Structures are given as structure tokens and as C-alpha cells.
Amino acid sequence: MSRSFHPPQRILLGPGPSNVEPRVLQAMLAPLLGHMDPVYFQCMDEIQDLLRSVFETGNRVTFTVSGTGGAGMETCLANLIDEGEEVVVCVNGFFGERMAELAARWGARVIRVDSDWGQPFDMQKVRDAFRKSSARVVTMVHAETSTGMRNPIEELKSLRDVRDAILVADTVTSLGAHPVGIDRNSIDASYSCSQKGIGAPPGLAPVTFSERALEKIRNRKAPPRTWYLDVQLLNKYWGSDRAYHHTAPALMNYALREALCMILEEGLEARWQRHERNSGTFVAGIEAMGLEMLVAPEYRLWSLNTVRVPDGVDDARVRSRLLNSHNIEIGSGFGVFKGKIWRVGLMGANSNQNTVLLLLAALKSAIATRA
Numbered sequence: 611m612s613r614s615f616h617p618p619q620r621i622l623l624g625p626g627p628s629n630v631e632p633r634v635l636q637a638m639l640a641p642l643l644g645h646m647d648p649v650y651f652q653c654m655d656e657i658q659d660l661l662r663s664v665f666e667t668g669n670r671v672t673f674t675v676s677g678t679g680g681a682g683m684e685t686c687l688a689n690l691i692d693e694g695e696e697v698v699v700c701v702n703g704f705f706g707e708r709m710a711e712l713a714a715r716w717g718a719r720v721i722r723v724d725s726d727w728g729q730p731f732d733m734q735k736v737r738d739a740f741r742k743s744s745a746r747v748v749t750m751v752h753a754e755t756s757t758g759m760r761n762p763i764e765e766l767k768s769l770r771d772v773r774d775a776i777l778v779a780d781t782v783t784s785l786g787a788h789p790v791g792i793d794r795n796s797i798d799a800s801y802s803c804s805q806k807g808i809g810a811p812p813g814l815a816p817v818t819f820s821e822r823a824l825e826k827i828r829n830r831k832a833p834p835r836t837w838y839l840d841v842q843l844l845n846k847y848w849g850s851d852r853a854y855h856h857t858a859p860a861l862m863n864y865a866l867r868e869a870l871c872m873i874l875e876e877g878l879e880a881r882w883q884r885h886e887r888n889s890g891t892f893v894a895g896i897e898a899m900g901l902e903m904l905v906a907p908e909y910r911l912w913s914l915n916t917v918r919v920p921d922g923v924d925d926a927r928v929r930s931r932l933l934n935s936h937n938i939e940i941g942s943g944f945g946v947f948k949g950k951i952w953r954v955g956l957m958g959a960n961s962n963q964n965t966v967l968l969l970l971a972a973l974k975s976a977i978a979t980r981a
């Protein structure tokens with residue numbers, strides 16, 4: 611065994627992680643601080659402010675959970691769900707399924723509103739299911755990474771006409787690439803991750819909670835069964851008390867801080883437009899090659915682009931050619947789309963024209979190569 615590890619320089623165009631700007635990696639080389647150091651507290655304050663800007667929210671309780679996107683999902687559900695209460699979960703892909711699974715594990719009686727994977731929700735069905743139930747919590751995945759579909763979290767607020775709904779949105783693959791408008795869309799709780807649209811390494815989950823969500827959490831019958839992901843305890847550390855809860859992964863937070871600074875330096879609008887433009891270039895190239903996108907244009911994500919594997923082409927063989935001959939990673943389909951689609955992430959640093967052109971050329975050659 612050699613003494614150090616020398617991984618290859620890959621171009622990461624799968625569903626995340628995505629390549630990280632050198633400036634973000636550089637930030638991790640800064641001196642390590644303890645989690646109770648006043649200078650680290652300043653860094654935490656800055657991260658909270660930066661996250662509020664990127665989430666487009668004024669929510670006081672906005673911070674990072676030490677864990678990946680899945681820990682963010684678990685944090686939102688474990689804190690918001692009281693044992694035995696009904697929860698409406700919208701499912702049209704793998705991550706919607708996972709929300710249903712986690713909600714059930716945290717004690718919810720899950721009311722699913724299903725659409726086929728890759729098909730839009732019928733919002734009337736969502737409203738009807740909500741009206742007929744006793745649920746307060748309703749969940750939706752904004753960017754369904756398993757299918758490349760953008761779901762209408764902006765339409766959830768119409769549920770407030772029925773009852774005082776608590777709206778939960780998964781913004782794991784949208785934050786930093788698509789507008790999420792947490793306040794504008796009346797979303798009460800949302801979680802994301804560091805390694806997709808934000809452009810930092812994996813390991814942190816940004817979360818945000820509205821006052822209405824916090825009120826529901828404060829009125830729980832019993833504390834959530836998770837101690838590590840208890841929002842009120844975490845907020846005693848992130849909030850003004852600064853009470854020790856767990857050892858902060860400080861270097862990861864430096865990296866996230868740097869990536870968030872880069873997002874605001876670019877400007878949110880400009881960043882969204884860049885993701886839209888480069889996704890458009892990719893789609894134009896794919897269609898010029900005679901290939902087809904999975905999702906209808908009006909529902910397509912810019913951050914995660916799904917291409918149908920053409921008949922007679924071996925999905926896995928093309929992906930391994932891309933990896934071995936071009937150092938490019940793309941994602942495979944799973945569930946009902948196993949072997950049927952490629953999932954191409956164009957997020958953060960990788961949403962640029964050169965990368966798109968490189969990928970199109972490599973994909974064309976990988977498909978054309980026989981055996």
C-alpha cells in the first residue's frame with residue numbers, strides 16, 4: 611500500500627457530489643478552530659446570514675446539520691412529526707418514497723399522494739387528500755433527483771386555504787441552482803445539502819424553520835426521539851446561547867461558508883440563469899444527437915438532466931467508458947428507470963459551457979464505440 615492516496619481528477623457530472631472550486635477546498639486549509647471559539651462563532655453567524663440569503667428567507671432558525679442531505683430530511687421529519695399524526699407525502703420519485711419511509715419511521719400515519727415517477731403531481735389530488743385527512747404536515751421534493759423533475763412547491767401554499775398546513779420542501783438538488791423562495795412560497799421547513807447546487811464537499815445539511823414550524827415543535831407532546839437532530843437543542847448551539855451540543859465539523863463549515871460567499875458574489879439571479887442556460891445547451895446537444903430527454907420541458911430541472919438511454923445501447927457500458935476513457939462520472943437510473951436513463955448533474959462549478967461540450971463529445975464517442 612502506498613503511503614498517500616492519489617484519486618484521479620474526475621469530472622463529477624452525476625447527481626452529486628459535484629466538483630468543488632479550488633477556492634472552496636482552499637478554505638478547508640485554514641487553521642482549525644474549536645467549536646466554542648469566539649472566532650468560530652463569528653463564522654457560524656456569517657453562515658447563518660449567507661444561508662438565509664440563499665434560502666431566500668428571514669427565518670431566524672437557519673443553520674447546518676452535521677450530516678448529509680439525508681440528515682436534513684431526518685431533522686425536519688423527526689422534529690415536525692408527533693407520534694401517530696397523519697402526514698401527507700407527495701411521491702413521484704425515489705426521494706419522495708424516502709420521505710414516506712422516514713415519515714413512517716418517525717411515527718407518522720402516512721397519506722401518500724402518488725404520481726408515476728417522472729410525472730407531475732395533480733395538485734387537486736394533493737388538496738383533496740389534505741382536506742380529507744387530519745394532517746397538518748405536507749411534504750414535497752422540489753427537485754426530484756431520481757427523475758430530473760421539478761415539482762411545484764410554490765403551489766403548496768394553497769393548502770393554507772383548507773387548514774393551517776406546515777409545508778416541508780426538500781431543496782437538496784435545487785438550492786443554489788434554482789430559485790427556492792422559502793418565504794415567498796410560505797415553506798415552513800426545508801433541508802438541503804452542501805454537495806449539489808451549493809458546490810461544497812458532502813457532509814453538511816443546511817436547514818431552515820419558520821416560526822410556525824417552531825411553534826409546532828415547541829408544542830410537541832414529547833421531545834423528538836432523536837437527540838442528535840433535535841432542532842431546539844441544535845438551536846441552543848447555533849442561537850444566542852452557544853451551548854455545546856456536538857463538536858462542529860469546522861473545516862466543512864469553512865468550505866460551506868466560502869461556497870455560499872461565491873454564490874452571493876455571482877448573484878442568485880445570475881446563478882439561476884447560468885444553470886438554466888447550460889442545461890439548455892446540454893438539451894440542445896442531446897437532441898441534435900437524436901437522443902431524448904425524459905422530462906417534459908416545463909418540468910425539467912436545470913441542475914439534474916435526465917436522458918433516455920437509446921434502444922440497443924448498454925447503459926452501464928457507456929457510463930464505464932465515460933469514466934475510464936474520459937474521467938467523467940454520470941449517474942444511472944434507478945427504480946423504474948434502472949438501465950433506462952442517464953442522470954447528468956450540471957451544478958455549481960460544473961454548470962458551464964466547456965463542461966457541457968466536453969460531455970456531449972465524450973457521450974457521443976462512448977455510445978458509438980462498439981463492444
Ligand SMILES: *Cc1c(COP(=O)(O)O)cnc(C)c1O
Pocket residue numbers: 626678679680681683705751753754755756780782783803812
Ligand atoms: C441527494 C438527495 C438527498 C440525500 O442527500 P445525501 O446527501 O445523499 O444524504 C435527499 N433528497 C434529494 C432530492 C436528493 O437529491
